[in-house]
Amino acid sequence: MPRVLTETDVADFRGRLCTAAERLFAERGPDAVTMRQLAAALGVSPMTPYRYFQDKNDILAAVRTNGFNRFAEALEKARDQTDGDARRKGAAVGDAYVTFALEHPHTYKLMFDLNQPDEGEYPELVEAGRRARATLRDYVQDLIANGVLAGDAEEVGTMFWAAAHGCVVLELAGKLPPGTAKDLHHALGQAISRGLRPGAA
Incomplete structure (x- = not known):
């Protein structure tokens, strides 16, 4: 027994x-x-x-739920524990994003490079994904509220997310020298920010 x-x-x-x-x-x-x-x-x-x-899909959902929550925790911690203005907090969130992805490549790959067709059957996974997405928007709302950037927080957050994801994937794929994703991400972030400043043409 x-x-x-x-x-x-x-x-x-x-x-x-x-x-x-x-x-x-x-x-x-x-x-x-x-x-x-x-x-x-x-x-x-x-x-x-x-x-x-229950089955393999159940395991996959649990793995991805855990990954999204750990990712969100890292970004939330960076935003909440960084002293200074919205710019410093935003930079800390960006650094935390790249650091998490490079330190946990298996987790990152399953989180963002894989979809589950039955995702809606796993409420905890849906909530973890929503939480992670919020971390990619909330710091942008801070920047907009402080007059640093102009635009829709969801749209602008997606721009920064796309830039970070691209840098990470290129380094993980060996298309960028090790350790350069973070520098490239900084440069892209600054370029995007210049175009989104209030009054920018």
Whole structure:
């Protein structure tokens, strides 16, 4: 008879399985990874993961939810703990974005380079994605409110997001020398900001 699992047991195994799944999903793609392979990565029987997750899509949703929340936490921390004006806070958020992506490439790849067609079936994933998206808009609202930039916060935030994402992906793909994504991101951010200053032609 299987032993009764405590909440700590469940949380511990789910965490270990998600860590293994994150690497395998990112390296091979979710379609190429089986539940048997995930179980083997942890040295457990093929049926063990089913005690904690419904199926592979359930695991993928949990991995991505965790990733989006960790990402949002990093950006929120950068915004909240940086002293100074909106410019300094905005720069800190941008640096935190690039740092997180380069330090957690598997997580980042699953978050932004992969979509799940059934995403709506996972409310926690939807909420984590919404939270992450808000971190890419809120610091821009600060800049607009302080008269540094002009425009729609959602649209401008998407511009900065696209610039950061492009820099990160180029470095992760080996198309930029290691360590240069952050410098390029700074340059792009300054160029975009110049064009969005109040009264800019």
